[in-house]
Amino acid sequence: MAWFSKLIHDDRVLLGYLAINTVACLWGIHVLLRKWRDEAEIKPAQPKTQYITQETEDALKLGTLDTLLGHYNYSIRETAAKIVCDRAVNDRETVDMLLWGITRPDYEERLKNLRALAIITDPRESPANRALRLGPGCAGADLRLTARKDSLERLHRWKAYAALVRCLELSLDPEQEVLDNEDWDEYPLRDMTEKLCLMFISQLLNCYDAEKLVKAKFVEKWLAKQNWGKTREERLRNFLQYLRCRANRITDIIVCIRGTRSGREALEAAGLLPPSTPTDSDPEDNIPLIERFNVLLPANIDVNNLREDDPARVLIRSLQAVQSVEEQRMRHRHREAMVLNDGSHPVNSDDIIQRAESPL
Structure with a gap:
């Protein structure tokens, strides 16, 4: 224990010990002061974000909205005005x-x-x-x-x-x-x-x-x-x-x-536009679909003598099907019309807009 007694009587050790204690005390005091300051600080209350639901808007009466429209706060007046406009429209x-x-x-x-x-x-x-x-x-x-x-x-x-x-x-x-x-x-x-x-x-x-x-x-x-x-x-x-x-x-x-x-x-x-001239139509549009493709078939062909799987007979059948579908579509198109009536008066001929017929 001789070395310990020498260490105690050494001035440098005592000075170091005192320095460490001083620094520790100062740091502890600083921490306590900061904690006390944070607890004593009065922080302003943060505004809470509030949303107006549709139920809240519907619950507002006209007298309440009239009062809000005269409020001194601009945001309140603006919100009340939007609610009134939405209700009106x-x-x-x-x-x-x-x-x-x-x-x-x-x-x-x-x-x-x-x-x-x-x-x-x-x-x-x-x-x-x-x-x-x-x-x-x-x-x-x-x-x-x-x-x-x-x-x-x-x-x-x-x-x-x-x-x-x-x-x-x-x-x-x-x-x-x-x-x-x-x-x-x-x-x-x-x-x-x-x-x-x-x-x-x-x-x-x-x-x-x-x-x-x-x-x-x-x-x-x-x-x-x-x-x-x-x-x-x-x-x-x-x-x-x-x-x-x-x-x-x-x-x-x-x-x-x-x-x-x-x-x-x-x-x-009304005389504001010149009469429109009919567009020149292709004469081939009026030719039946089968006659347009008759150049693909022999001139002396007899359909009744052809087999069911013969290519010429299959082609003729497909052209006939396409032509029937096209004619049916055009007939439906000519029958299309639009009725404009909101129920305020009985339906009459002025309420019906028919599609203008175009030549086949």
């Missing part, structure tokens, strides 16, 4: 009431109902911003709104197309200038009711075909009544010039209408 009675409103003779009533339709069918912008943009000072604004297809689906029916055409008919300007200037586009200066109706029609044609619009007599009741000129030649020339030199909603609608057979016939009947 999914309520058929509300949409029908707005469609009835756009056919009224009073200009202010038509414009108010058109603005309401534009607000509930456009989800891209906030309802508040749309209300401001569709306000009294938006007469010169370019309303390029893009509505959802599911919202526009409520307008893709006969009553909606007829209401839009009627609104356009009421918005006709009896003092409109002749549309013969190829360097000037009059569309930005058109009436706001016309621009809103054309906006709806253009969006509907982007999602659906133009058959219902043609059936609603858009060409006869509005397009043909534009001031294209007095004589037939002047109207035809100005219309084709307008279609060639303009790029607005009207030309987009005309292109969609002209792409359908019924639409082109309506444009031709």
Whole structure:
């Protein structure tokens, strides 16, 4: 134990021991202080993410929504406005009431109902911003709104197309200038009711075909009544010039209408397009299928004397089967028709659109 007593009396060992104890005490105090600081710190409560379910939306009453629309918080107002718009666009009675409103003779009533339709069918912008943009000072604004297809689906029916055409008919300007200037586009200066109706029609044609619009007599009741000129030649020339030199909603609608057979016939009947000449058909199309392939068969062949497995007899039978199937398909095609009726009135001949027959 002599070495241990010498080690104890050595000053360097004592200094090292004291240094180690000091460092350990300081480190322990530091850990205790950090722990005390973390426990004493008051952390702000993290906001909890909350989602509004469909059941919660349906449970909100109209009085509650009216109160939320006047709330000081912008997010609450925005959410309440979206709920109101969704309810309105999914309520058929509300949409029908707005469609009835756009056919009224009073200009202010038509414009108010058109603005309401534009607000509930456009989800891209906030309802508040749309209300401001569709306000009294938006007469010169370019309303390029893009509505959802599911919202526009409520307008893709006969009553909606007829209401839009009627609104356009009421918005006709009896003092409109002749549309013969190829360097000037009059569309930005058109009436706001016309621009809103054309906006709806253009969006509907982007999602659906133009058959219902043609059936609603858009060409006869509005397009043909534009001031294209007095004589037939002047109207035809100005219309084709307008279609060639303009790029607005009207030309987009005309292109969609002209792409359908019924639409082109309506444009031709209104004198806006020249009569279409029948396309030259191949005379061989009217020859029966068997006669076309008679060059493959001998001239003096007798079918009754051929065997069942004879190649010539198999060829004739296959051609006869193909010809019968083709004739049956064409007969079915000539009988195809479309009935457009939403149940608001009895079905009559005006509700039936038959496929135009084409020569066999």
